[in-house]
Structure formats: C-alpha cells, structure tokens
Amino acid sequence: MNYTWHWRVLFETEPGGTGTYLQYLLAGLGWTLATALAAWVIALTIGALVGTLRTTAMPWVVRIGNLYVEIFRNIPLIVQMFLWFFVVPELVPTALGDAIKQMPPPWGMFWPAVLCLGFFTSVRVAEQVRAGINSLPRGQRMAGTAMGLTGAQTYRYVVLPQSFRIILPPLTSEFLNVIKNSSVALTIGLLELTGRARAMQEFSFRVFEAFATATVIYLLTNLVVVLLMRALENKVRVPGLIAVSGAPQAGH
Amino acid sequence: MFEGYDFEVIRTSLPYLFREGMTFTVTLTLIAMTGGIIFGTLLALMRLSPFRVLSGLAGAYVNLMRSVPLVLVIFWFFFLVPYIGAWIMGASRPIPVGAFLSAAITFTMFEAAYYCEIMRAGIQSIPRGQVWSGYALGLTYRHTMAQVVLPQAFRNMLPVLLTQTIILFQDTSLVYVISATDFLGAAAKIANRDYRLVEMYTFVAVVYFVISYALSMLVRRLQDRIAIVR
Amino acid sequence: MISIRNVSKWYGTFQVLTDCSTEVAKGEVVVVCGPSGSGKSTLIKCVNALEPFQKGEIIVDSVSVGDAKTNLPRLRSRVGMVFQHFELFPHMNVTQNLMLGQVKALGRSTEEARAKGLKLLERVDLLAHKDKYPAQLSGGQQQRVAIARALSMDPVAMLFDEPTSALDPEMINEVLDVMVQLAKEGMTMMVVTHEMGFARKVAHRVIFMDGGRIVEDAKTNDFFGTPRSERAQQFLSKILHH
Numbered sequence: 001m002n003y004t005w006h007w008r009v010l011f012e013t014e015p016g017g018t019g020t021y022l023q024y025l026l027a028g029l030g031w032t033l034a035t036a037l038a039a040w041v042i043a044l045t046i047g048a049l050v051g052t053l054r055t056t057a058m059p060w061v062v063r064i065g066n067l068y069v070e071i072f073r074n075i076p077l078i079v080q081m082f083l084w085f086f087v088v089p090e091l092v093p094t095a096l097g098d099a100i101k102q103m104p105p106p107w108g109m110f111w112p113a114v115l116c117l118g119f120f121t122s123v124r125v126a127e128q129v130r131a132g133i134n135s136l137p138r139g140q141r142m143a144g145t146a147m148g149l150t151g152a153q154t155y156r157y158v159v160l161p162q163s164f165r166i167i168l169p170p171l172t173s174e175f176l177n178v179i180k181n182s183s184v185a186l187t188i189g190l191l192e193l194t195g196r197a198r199a200m201q202e203f204s205f206r207v208f209e210a211f212a213t214a215t216v217i218y219l220l221t222n223l224v225v226v227l228l229m230r231a232l233e234n235k236v237r238v239p240g241l242i243a244v245s246g247a248p249q250a251g252h
Numbered sequence: 253m254f255e256g257y258d259f260e261v262i263r264t265s266l267p268y269l270f271r272e273g274m275t276f277t278v279t280l281t282l283i284a285m286t287g288g289i290i291f292g293t294l295l296a297l298m299r300l301s302p303f304r305v306l307s308g309l310a311g312a313y314v315n316l317m318r319s320v321p322l323v324l325v326i327f328w329f330f331f332l333v334p335y336i337g338a339w340i341m342g343a344s345r346p347i348p349v350g351a352f353l354s355a356a357i358t359f360t361m362f363e364a365a366y367y368c369e370i371m372r373a374g375i376q377s378i379p380r381g382q383v384w385s386g387y388a389l390g391l392t393y394r395h396t397m398a399q400v401v402l403p404q405a406f407r408n409m410l411p412v413l414l415t416q417t418i419i420l421f422q423d424t425s426l427v428y429v430i431s432a433t434d435f436l437g438a439a440a441k442i443a444n445r446d447y448r449l450v451e452m453y454t455f456v457a458v459v460y461f462v463i464s465y466a467l468s469m470l471v472r473r474l475q476d477r478i479a480i481v482r
Numbered sequence: 483m484i485s486i487r488n489v490s491k492w493y494g495t496f497q498v499l500t501d502c503s504t505e506v507a508k509g510e511v512v513v514v515c516g517p518s519g520s521g522k523s524t525l526i527k528c529v530n531a532l533e534p535f536q537k538g539e540i541i542v543d544s545v546s547v548g549d550a551k552t553n554l555p556r557l558r559s560r561v562g563m564v565f566q567h568f569e570l571f572p573h574m575n576v577t578q579n580l581m582l583g584q585v586k587a588l589g590r591s592t593e594e595a596r597a598k599g600l601k602l603l604e605r606v607d608l609l610a611h612k613d614k615y616p617a618q619l620s621g622g623q624q625q626r627v628a629i630a631r632a633l634s635m636d637p638v639a640m641l642f643d644e645p646t647s648a649l650d651p652e653m654i655n656e657v658l659d660v661m662v663q664l665a666k667e668g669m670t671m672m673v674v675t676h677e678m679g680f681a682r683k684v685a686h687r688v689i690f691m692d693g694g695r696i697v698e699d700a701k702t703n704d705f706f707g708t709p710r711s712e713r714a715q716q717f718l719s720k721i722l723h724h
Contacts, residue, residue: 086449180320
C-alpha cells in the first residue's frame with residue numbers, strides 16, 4: 001500500500017488556530033462526552049420511568065409505554081437527529097421556534113443532539129429496566145405486599161434496588177452505545193470527535209492518521225468506562241448473589 | 253402545525269425516492285445481511301475454536317468493531333477500500349470506488365461482528381450431547397457443525413438475526429455521511445433543492461417507521477412458530 | 483475387542499479416573515455400575531474418544547484410541563453409542579436421523595442408507611414413525627430410534643451410557659428388550675446402567691466403579707452372589723431393595 005505515515009501531523013497547528021490537531025481532536029472528545037453524559041441523564045430518567053411503568057398492571061399505561069418505545073425504536077437515529085434539528089423548531093410555537101433557531105453554535109447543535117440521543121437511548125434503558133424488573137421472582141413483589149407495603153413502596157424498597165444491580169452490566173453497554181451514537185451528531189454540525197477527525201482529514205489530507213487517532217481515543221474511552229463500571233458493580237454487589245445474564249440481544 | 257404542509261413535494265418525488273433511494277437502501281441491507289451472516293458465522297466458529305490464534309484474532313476483530321462508532325467505520329472503509337483495491341490490483345494509486353461498494357463492504361464487515369456474537373450464543377446453546385452424538389456416529393467436526401449444530405443454532409437464533417437485520421436496515425441511513433443516495437440521502441437532496449425539510453424528513457421518518465414496525469411484527473410472529481421443540 | 487489399560491484422567495487438577503483396566507472380548511456383554519460421580523460415564527466416553535484421557539491406553543478392535551495418528555471419525559463410525567438423553571437430531575425426522583451417519587461418515591448412497599435405516603426401524607418396531615420428528619415420539623421410542631441409528635453403522639461394538647435413566651418407568655422395558663435381543667445376537671456391548679435385572683439377564687460380567695476406580699470386575703453370578711468388596715456390597719444392598 002502506497003501510504004506514507006506522517007504522525008507528526010498531530011502536533012501541527014489546526015487551521016482554526018486553536019492548537020495542535022491532537023488538541024483539536026481531544027476537544028472533540030470533550031464534546032462527545034458532554035453530549036453523551038447529558039443525553040444519559042435524560043435517558044436514565046425517562047427510561048427508568050417508562051420501563052417501570054411498563055411492568056405495572058395498568059393496561060393503558062402499558063399501552064402508552066409500548067407506543068413510546070415503538071416510535072423511537074423504528075426510526076433511524078440519524079432521521080431522529082434531523083427531526084430534532086430541522087423539524088422541531090418549525091413545529092413548536094413560533095416564538096420558541098425562533099429562539100431555538102437563534103441559538104449560537106455549538107449550542108444550537110448541542111441541545112438538539114442531547115435531546116435526540118436522550119430520547120433514543122431512553123427506549124433501550126426502558127427495555128433493560130423492564131427486563132430487569134421482570135427477571136425478579138414474583139415472590140419478591142408478593143413478599144413486599146404481604147408485609148403491608150404499598151405498590152410504590154414495594155417498588156422503591158424491594159424491586160428497584162435488586163433490579164438496579166441486575167441491569168448494571170447491560171446499562172454499561174448502553175452507555176457505551178450513547179458515546180458511539182453521539183458521532184451521528186456530526187450530521188447536524190456538532191463537532192464531536194468523529195466530526196473533528198473528518199475535518200482534520202479534510203484539512204490535512206492525512207486520512208489514516210486522523211481516523212486512527214480517533215479510533216484509539218474511542219477505544220481508550222471505552223476501556224476507561226468499562227473499568228469504572230466494573231468498579232461500581234463491585235461496590236454495589238450483594239455477597240453471594242449472582243445476577244442472571246440475559247439472552248443475546250440484537251443491537252449496536 | 254400542518255398549515256402549509258406541502259404534500260405535493262412528497263407526491264412528486266415519490267418515484268425518485270423509492271426507485272433511487274429505497275432500492276439503494278434495500279439492496280445494501282440485503283447484501284450486508286447475507287455477507288454479514290456468512291462472515292459472522294465464520295467468526296463465531298473461529299471464536300469457539302480451540303486454536304488460540306484463531307479465537308484471539310476473531311475476538312479482537314469483533315471487539316474492535318463493537319467499540320467504535322459506525323460513522324467512523326464508514327469513513328475508514330470509504331478511504332481504505334480504494335487503497336486495498338490498488339494493492340489487490342497492483343495499481344500505484346488508489347482506485348476510485350463508488351459509495352455503494354464502499355458502503356456494502358463497510359456494513360458487511362461491521363454487521364458481521366454483531367451477527368458473530370448472536371451465532372456464538374446460538375452455537376453455545378446447543379447441548380453438548382448433540383455434538384457428542386454427531387462425533388459418536390463418526391462424523392467429522394466439519395460435518396457435525398454443518399449438519400447438526402449450525403442448522404439448529406440458526407433455527408434458534410433466527411428471530412434475533414432478523415431483529416439485527418432490521419437494525420441494519422435503519423443503520424444504512426448513515427451512508428449520508430459519505431453523500432450516498434440512499435432513501436434518506438434522496439430525501440435530503442429534494443429537501444435542500446426545494447427547501448422542504450419538514451415535509452421530506454417527516455415523510456422519511458414515517459416510511460422507516462412503517463417498514464421497521466411491520467418487519468418487527470413479522471419477526472415476532474415468526475418467533476412463535478419456529479422454535480425447535482426438544 | 484475393547485482393551486482398557488491403566489487409564490487415568492484429570493479435569494484440571496481433579497482426578498476423575500484412576501488406573502482403570504479391563505477387557506471386553508468379542509461378543510461379551512459387560513455392565514458398568516456404581517454410584518454417581520464414580521466415573522463410569524467418563525470411562526465409557528473415553529472408549530470412543532469423546533473424552534480425552536491423559537494416561538494409559540485404550541485399544542478398540544486393534545486401533546489405539548489415544549494415538550495421535552488414529553483417524554477418530556473412522557474409529558467412531560465403527561463403534562455405536564447410545565446416550566442417556568437419546569440425542570436424536572431434533573431438526574431431522576426419524577429417517578433422516580438414521581441416514582445421516584451412514585451417508586456422511588460411511589459414504590453410503592442415500593438409497594442404501596434409507597433401506598438400511600428402515601430395516602432397522604422395523605427391527606425396533608417403529609417403522610410406522612419413519613417420517614415423524616423426535617419431539618413427536620415418546621422417550622422410549624426416541625431411545626429405540628437412537629439404538630437403530632447406532633446399529634445402522636454396522637458397528638463392531640456398542641456403548642450404552644445410562645440408556646434408560648431418563649425414561650419413565652413404563653418405557654424402560656421396551657428399550658431393555660431391544661438391548662437384550664441385541665445381546666443374544668452376539669453384539670459386543672459395554673453398558674453403563676443401574677438396571678440390575680438387565681445385568682443378571684444378559685451380562686457376562688459386571689464392573690463396579692467408585693471414586694474413579696474399578697473396584698470390582700467379576701462374572702455376573704459371582705458379582706451378585708458373593709461381591710468381594712465392601713463398597714460393592716453396600717451398593718448392591720441399597721439398590722436391590724426395589
């Protein structure tokens with residue numbers, strides 16, 4: 001293959017003048033993580049709520065939950081991203097729409113991306129929460145009720161604490177997915193890591209150095225997250241309790 | 253909200269959207285599904301083999317593909333395939349390769365990692381007794397795999413494989429980043445040409461929703477009928 | 483026909499078989515019994531190399547099982563095995579189950595294989611079920627098909643790994659009857675089982691295993707009449723009270 005590697009490009013100044021290419025990429029990592037974390041907060045909150053509601057016995061609640069899940073599951077992420085960025089400002093009342101459109105970059109791209117990722121991921125979190133709750137033997141819920149706890153109390157003190165530990169591993173992989181999925185935001189102009197790698201490639205013509213560096217950064221980030229989560233799992237582990245690992249799921 | 257919603261632009265662009273765009277999307281999906289399952293099964297067998305080199309290589313490949321965003325992988329192959337083409341053909345400069353071929357290779361290689369994990373779980377779920385029983389008859393490893401294990405593993409994993417394919421179908425929309433004219437790309441072209449982003453993008457969302465939802469309902473029905481009774 | 487000489491096997495650091503030796507002559511029927519965990523299933527799986535062993539040697543019809551140069555598929559195609567959980571292939575119907583080994587391992591033509599399979603199916607009295615799938619058959623029927631499947635390979639010896647342990651009591655006899663018939667026709671058989679009635683009826687010798695060792699190896703009458711080891715006596719007194 002006729003390609004001469006030129007790794008020193010990482011230390012050359014990028015055209016915007018903000019610093020070296022390496023710093024440029026690392027700033028992108030910052031945006032990636034910021035987007036991912038903000039989206040994750042939304043995803044956890046809504047996802048836990050929807051997932052829990054779907055395990056209740058109230059039929060219309062379950063039906064709304066199912067509808068919510070199906071909508072966000074059957075539309076590609078990039079299409080959802082376009083909807084949040086291009087379509088939502090047009091559909092909301094004009095005053096709000098104009099305010100949104102006037103947000104300066106990068107915030108004008110950041111918030112739609114965060115909302116998009118948040119809702120998209122909330123569905124997957126909801127599925128994990130639902131599976132986690134359902135994997136608990138029914139006897140647990142019955143024991144809580146038999147003691148005189150209300151439904152909500154049973155969930156709060158008996159069901160959810162156990163389910164939380166069960167779903168910690170799949171939630172870790174969901175968080176890793178959020179980090180990966182944040183790359184789709186480059187299509188609406190958010191300059192996260194992959195977007196910057198692409199920009200670096202366009203300006204410097206050093207195709208493989210740019211993408212290889214981005215790849216390594218993603219891999220390292222992955223590693224750090226996995227290690228942190230493993231530490232968290234160890235901290236909350238109940239002695240002697242082995243969580244049941246689920247069947248293989250399709251997904252990214 | 254719907255005042256001034258221009259249904260006309262959707263109606264007139266339907267032929268273009270489906271003949272150019274959807275054909276691209278569907279063809280890409282089918283190619284990546286076929287290639288991905290074949291390569292994925294091969295990777296699964298490698299991961300399960302007792303030879304450390306094979307299982308290590310396959311494991312590294314799968315973990316790499318699953319740790320990196322698909323968008324990045326699309327860029328990688330978009331730039332890499334011309335170089336590989338030149339290397340294969342012995343040319344001195346990278347061979348220009350169209351967006352479709354690059355995407356086809358990308359999605360096959362990427363999805364293979366996911367299909368691999370599905371097949372691996374499927375193969376491991378077949379009781380050891382089946383393997384012993386095949387060997388006891390005098391079947392070789394190859395025959396036992398091909399005649400006894402894989403047919404059962406496929407049957408069991410078919411719903412999950414199909415669900416992964418539905419996800420693949422949706423993910424092909426990411427070829428937008430290399431300006432390919434898939435369904436979304438075609439809609440984007442119309443949207444930008446006629447300044448009708450709301451109409452085109454909502455239409456795209458609805459179409460994807462209808463197709464994906466219908467397919468997932470089919471898979472659910474299939475799941476009930478196909479389980480192998482032990 | 484089958485020679486087991488000083489065979490020892492470890493799973494990691496745990497020793498499951500210790501210095502096992504015995505012989506099964508052509509036409510002999512040998513029953514292997516013992517408490518669970520005694521290693522009897524492991525031993526029989528070593529005979530056709532489904533389980534590897536680290537020390538000793540096993541010779542089957544003049545072929546050394548442990549030798550690295552031995553063609554294992556060929557060896558296995560000549561020794562029939564029947565499993566506790568039948569292990570019919572659930573995605574194939576009965577006829578296809580009977581044909582697979584013949585066609586792929588022995589290279590017979592499909593017509594030849596089908597003819598042979600159906601003949602054996604008739605012998606175990608199940609010809610009417612030739613197009614059924616295993617899940618549609620009872621346990622006893624499945625096990626009889628499994629025996630027919632093993633016989634379709636024209637084996638020189640048959641290995642049975644607790645063939646009736648997974649069966650409901652009503653079905654045990656239909657399978658034992660087939661095995662008794664097989665023994666009377668002179669098949670070399672090594673049978674791991676708890677069915678002492680079967681042993682008394684057709685076995686020439688009984689081997690008793692405990693803790694991975696062969697503790698007793700005697701002619702059937704001697705074993706049941708005057709067991710020499712205390713362990714064997716204990717075992718017999720416990721199980722013969724049914």
